[in-house]
Amino acid sequence: MSNFFGEYISEIDLQKLATQAKSAQPFPHFMIDNFLVEEFANEIENSFPRADEIAKRGKSFKAVNERGKTQVTNTNFFPAPLKRLNEILASSEWLCHLEEIMGIENLLADPGLLGGGIHQTGPRGHLDVHVDFNFHQQLKLHRRLNILIYFNRDWQEPWGGNVELWDKEVKNCIRSFSPILNRCVVFATNDISFHGVTRVDCPPDATRNSYAAYYYTKEPPPEWTGVPHSTIFRARPNEQVKSKLLMPLEKMKRKLGRLTSRLFRHA
Template identity: 45%
Template sequence: MSVLELQDRGGLYAFDEAQCTEAGKQLAERYQSAEPFPHIAIDDFVSKDVLRELLTEFPSSDGHEFFDRDQERFKYQYHPQECGPRVRNLLAELNSQAFLSFLSNMTGIKGLISDPYYLGGGLHETKRGGHLGVHADFNIHNKMKLQRRLNLLIYLNDDWDEAWGGHLELWDREMKGCTEKVAPLIGRAVLFNTDLDSFHGHPDPLACPPERSRRSIATYYYTAPPEGVANLPKRTTVFKERPGSTDRADWKVRAQHMWKDWAPPAVQRMLSSAKAD
């Protein structure tokens, strides 16, 4: 029995809004009281059989671009347009009114908006030796001019050996220590608030066999601040170094943020205009 049931409607799957709403209410206290920031890990979130069907459509990484730098290595992202119909069906349902009702009732965040552009979302894959450093995510959707509020990850890894690593780590807001580790097992979902200090990642290199990889579904959710996003501090992904580790700082991003925070707006506009010319 899954937490959220996907009903078969003529060969397509769909969530039931009433069931989603009730499930969200039942999980609200657990989610909203979690530390170090509001989050939850849920086993059997949706049917494992449905997820195994999706795996038959998982895109090939052959010739595909991937991240390969100190902060994130051997990480692939596949947009829904690169995926088959089963994957696209589930991604559409994860952006539906029914699913937004689940999220709003669980998190207490009203007016959630899904992302039809899937900026950074879709399917994710990390290969052997790859990692994703501890970080806080970008906070502004530039196309929609919205504030990012929630992340959803659904893992797709059958028969995953914990010795291979790949655990999602949640770190405290001061980056003093990891407070929770979540193994990326099939059917397990993780949802969490994406504040500027919601630090998370899977920072140690994967030790899975060469023929295996760490796979997941990722979708993100937003709200429209009443005052707009112009007055919010704009951040791209901010990577953090773990105490006592060999993690390397992302000085380029730090310099960009310092510039945006301290350079006079008129100077920023003038230089942006000059670059455009």
């Protein structure tokens, strides 16, 4: 048994988690409830920025596949407890724990938190099923793991916002985790790690709050094809209108936007 940073992270059984992660379907992952020491988790939950604060400092998403979410990656805007969490999850000690659990050597944290940091989703927000970008262009690193920690006290099941893990054909949701307070989910990121967040139907005065970080290696994973890609979205089986109409229209809109931008630059 391990008592990692007893002041912050609860006692965890690394060997047990490693066994669970290796055999987990549809791709390697593990979930821990009561991940952080209760006092520390409460401290973070109480200090989590309000929606109006995050809206001023973060990036908001309004696309077909990702809507109603705001993220803050600049740690200068993090309250002290979240800064502490960020430092812990980027520490060499925690990286060694992840390496042992997930069987990946030489993990690295991203100091810039590209795509990570504070995430907040309001009512009717969602994140469709996708695989993440596989290569960090600025750092020249291969993306290997996601960690998600939730800070939603008294979250109700009907409010949705579950993180879902799907099979590689995106035909069946294999695992679904409600974003309850102090739940941690870690999973491998590769070309079949399809995951998404169901629509959030919380009350108007509530938000779905989480912290996300991603881990990398200099060495490519065994399945590396040599082709970097950005986020790839897939519609769920019951999302035919989105699949056949809304997603193609959005793709066309982005292409037109890029074309217009190039034309103006050369005008």
